[in-house]
Amino acid sequence: MQSSEARRQEDTNSGLKPRVISALVMTPIAVAAVWFGSPYFEFLVLLFSIGMMWEWTRMCVPGHVNSISIVAGVALAVAMLLLTTGEYPFVLLSVFVSAATAALRPGKDRFLAAFGIVYISCAALAAQWLRSMHGDGLLLIMWLFFLVWATDTGAYAFGKAIGGPKLAPRFSPKKTWAGLIGGMLCAMVIGGLITYFSSNQIPVSIVLASAVLAIVAQVGDLGESALKRHFKVKDSSHLIPGHGGLLDRADGMLSVFPVAFVIVYFIGLSLR
Numbered sequence: 001m002q003s004s005e006a007r008r009q010e011d012t013n014s015g016l017k018p019r020v021i022s023a024l025v026m027t028p029i030a031v032a033a034v035w036f037g038s039p040y041f042e043f044l045v046l047l048f049s050i051g052m053m054w055e056w057t058r059m060c061v062p063g064h065v066n067s068i069s070i071v072a073g074v075a076l077a078v079a080m081l082l083l084t085t086g087e088y089p090f091v092l093l094s095v096f097v098s099a100a101t102a103a104l105r106p107g108k109d110r111f112l113a114a115f116g117i118v119y120i121s122c123a124a125l126a127a128q129w130l131r132s133m134h135g136d137g138l139l140l141i142m143w144l145f146f147l148v149w150a151t152d153t154g155a156y157a158f159g160k161a162i163g164g165p166k167l168a169p170r171f172s173p174k175k176t177w178a179g180l181i182g183g184m185l186c187a188m189v190i191g192g193l194i195t196y197f198s199s200n201q202i203p204v205s206i207v208l209a210s211a212v213l214a215i216v217a218q219v220g221d222l223g224e225s226a227l228k229r230h231f232k233v234k235d236s237s238h239l240i241p242g243h244g245g246l247l248d249r250a251d252g253m254l255s256v257f258p259v260a261f262v263i264v265y266f267i268g269l270s271l272r
Contacts, residue, residue: 158182220255
């Protein structure tokens with residue numbers, strides 16, 4: 001008779017294959033879109049955002065998910081197009097219309113659905129501006145991508161190695177304060193390395209901004225965990241074999257992009 005440990009190992013091995021295949025398919029596509037920029041990057045961001053809005057509304061208002069997702073997807077596409085022309089008031093109007101579509105539907109979580117549409121739309125528009133409308137767009141996006149990945153990796157490694165007090169056990173029982181600090185340290189290293197290789201210097205402002213954004217990424221991760229706990233689901237969907245949903249993979253990016261936009265646009269942070 002197979003032991004519980006053997007069954008666990010078998011389940012892990014069976015789940016590893018689809019994870020690897022999914023990563024091998026998605027990673028080159030994402031890297032190519034980031035590298036070549038507009039319109040490929042915008043198209044990828046739009047597709048991911050529509051998928052995430054579908055996942056979010058599917059949890060909040062399952063009876064109206066398709067109609068809301070269609071309206072939100074079209075509204076976001078219009079907003080992204082208007083952003084390139086500088087029609088900023090109409091960009092905000094498009095996002096408002098899509099959010100109102102969810103808020104006006106029946107259901108106790110309709111306002112949470114509306115918030116999700118605004119949240120994801122703002123992240124998509126911020127990512128578009130950072131990559132396609134800033135002079136150092138490629139460098140900025142690569143910095144943010146590597147920063148979030150380093151944060152996740154550092155948080156996992158430090159949390160597992162050190163353990164200690166839990167960060168937010170109510171929402172995510174595995175996250176620790178050691179993991180948060182480890183994620184911040186790894187993000188700071190990434191910020192320093194990117195600026196060193198791009199400008200032969202390591203500005204303190206970039207290192208500090210990387211630490212702040214690492215915290216933001218962890219907050220986004222915790223927020224998505226809280227959302228899933230609220231609806232008692234393990235994954236936001238099964239759109240990505242072996243990985244769960246798009247929200248499960250991009251929760252840190254969603255929170256980081258809008259904050260990075262504020263830092264770059266209003267404070268004038270530069271990587272060079």
